[in-house]
Amino acid sequence: MNSSELFNRALQVMPGGVSSPVRRFLPNPFYASRAKGSKILTEDGLWLIDYCLAYGPLIFGHAPDFLIEEIFQQIREGSVYGTPHKSEVELAEEVVRSVPSVSMVRFVNSGGEAAMSALRVARAFTGRDKIVKFDGCYHGAVDPLLVDGVGTGTHACSGGIPRSILDGTIVLPFNDVASLSRIDEGVAAVIVEPVMGNVGLVPPDRDFLRALREACNSSGALLIFDEVITGFRISKGGAQQAYGVYPDLTILGKILGGGFPIGAFGGKREIMEMVAPCGCVYNAGTFNGNPVTMVAGLTVLRHLNQGVYSRLSELTERLCSGFEEILEDAGIPSHVNRLGSLFTIFFSEVPVRDKDTARRSRPEVFSALHRQLLENGVYFPPSQFECCFTSVAHSADDLNATLEKFSVAVEKIRRDGGVKCS
Ligand SMILES: Cc1ncc(COP(=O)(O)O)c(C=O)c1O
Incomplete structure (x- = not known):
């Protein structure tokens, strides 16, 4: 059965025939x-x-040989335990060693989930509600972050997002230092892709990330770097290492899972100790720290x-x-x-x-x-x-x-x- 025939079947049982919108293109995806x-x-x-x-x-490309046996070995020994296990500790240690601003990390299952939890932590830590994001930055399918357009052009990028949520997010233009004056004392967190990857690749002006760090310092907002793309890709320590600007919280995903589903958020100890069961910010997941993903991620990180x-x-x-x-x-x-x-x-x-x-x-x-x-x-x-x-x-x-x-x-x-x- 060829791609066109499969797509016709998919259209009957899957919205738009795909599991994620970008995968659909004309006349049919392969x-x-x-x-x-x-x-x-x-x-x-x-x-x-x-x-x-x-x-x-x-x-490392698709199905690298060095990874395959490690994954099979883990599957033979169990694909999910629902208990703590050694490889999650080892991967957490590897993340802390690699990413300069991260002292503690929580593993989840997608970048979007990690972004959602990082916002929750920032709100609890600061006791504030407002979020700042940048026009064109994508952080996963997360209500308060599916918002784009600066000034009076701010709009939801999806149906189903309540007006009240939209109102809690301020959108600023990327690479525009002057607009950072909008980061005031009501802002809990400023989230940014330090290198924009979701309008195509757009590197930051060096001054921009530094000015952003300063604006957060003066307002007391937490700076969150979304390094789901850039983490372990720009350098082993991500964009923060490459640019020498360090956030309070970091979101990771993609490479970290070695080809399996993952997300993670991490940062300074005093902030991460807000996360349950240590602190009051709830985060949980049946597949958090999944052993197959942990082994895959650890194996890949050790080869970088x-x-x-x-x-x-x-x-x-x-x-x-x-x-x-x-x-x-x-x-x-x-x-x-x-x-x-x-x-x-x-x-x-x-x-x-x-x-x-x-x-x-x-x-x-x-x-x-x-x-x-x-x-x-x-x-x-x-x-x-x-x-x-x-x-x-x-x-x-x-x-x-x-x-x-x-x-x-x-x-x-x-x-x-x-x-x-x-
Ligand atoms: C920068 C960035 N953040 C977050 C996400 C969301 O990650 P996930 O698709 O694992 O939810 C993506 C996805 O492409 C991304 O590019």
């Missing part, structure tokens, strides 16, 4: 049948070089070292320079944002430094390129507003093949007149 290293095989028999990589967890980050940066730089050259030769206005093993190609004249500038990227160029690449064996995330990821499994041959196919795709788009060039 269905994965298996994956290994840098590649994913579709139900249509096509191997794709994968730069979506499940939206971030797979820093400086060599991994240097290699990823080098290969991503090579790839992005190649994209730039091809686009420039074709006369297609573009900006390729990149940092470490993250990148996004924006099709616009202006540099992208926030949600507004990201939105100026031309969707028709992105869609045409996405389709062309997919037909020729290269898989970028289906939305312009997602990061692309590289992994340790991406080889020089993968890069060469990608650049070759990219060049052919760009030329075809240009010839077909799908792109007006400068």
Whole structure:
């Protein structure tokens, strides 16, 4: 059964035919049948070089050999205990060793769950209610954070969010130091992706994170870094280590679970001791600290070292320079944002430094390129507003093949007149 047939079946029994909205694209998403290293095989028999990589967890690529036996071993010994166990202690210790501002951590099952709990802790710790977030930052499917648009344009990004919840969240523009004066003494927490990944990749101005830290210090609000994407990806200590700005609470996920569902929130001891059963802030979960996830996460984290980050940066730089050259030769206005093993190609004249500038990227160029690449064996995330990821499994041959196919795709788009060039 091919992808189109599977999608038609899915439409009958799953809303929109998918388990998460971004996975749906036209005419139908491809269905994965298996994956290994840098590649994913579709139900249509096509191997794709994968730069979506499940939206971030797979820093070593799909199903790395060193992980497989460890996971099977844990499954043989039990997949969930409902009791404390050794590997969760070891993973917590590894997180505390790696992430500079984290002294204690609680494991949950998704990044969104971690964000929700971190807000609750911040409210209890400060005795305040208001939350500040930044336009275009995504923190999971969490009511008070599914809000975007600055000033009078603030709106819920989903149906079903009560007005009262919307009113408790202030949205500010990313990378805009002047607007930080809105962080006042009623604010419990300021939550930010230190490197924005959910409008495509947008690194922070160095001054911005520092100014944010200062604004939180003066107002008494807690600073929460959402490092679900950047944690263990920008560096082993995440964006906070790379930029030298340290939050009060950190949200983690993706890579931390070694390819299994996870979220975590952690921070300073006196704040984390608010969490039950130590303190009054409730958090619980049947699958919290799941042993299979803990073993997978621990195994992956133990393989992360400086060599991994240097290699990823080098290969991503090579790839992005190649994209730039091809686009420039074709006369297609573009900006390729990149940092470490993250990148996004924006099709616009202006540099992208926030949600507004990201939105100026031309969707028709992105869609045409996405389709062309997919037909020729290269898989970028289906939305312009997602990061692309590289992994340790991406080889020089993968890069060469990608650049070759990219060049052919760009030329075809240009010839077909799908792109007006400068
Ligand atoms: C920065 C960021 N925070 C939080 C989340 C939510 O994580 P999860 O999908 O595990 O709930 C995501 C998901 O992509 C994310 O990119």
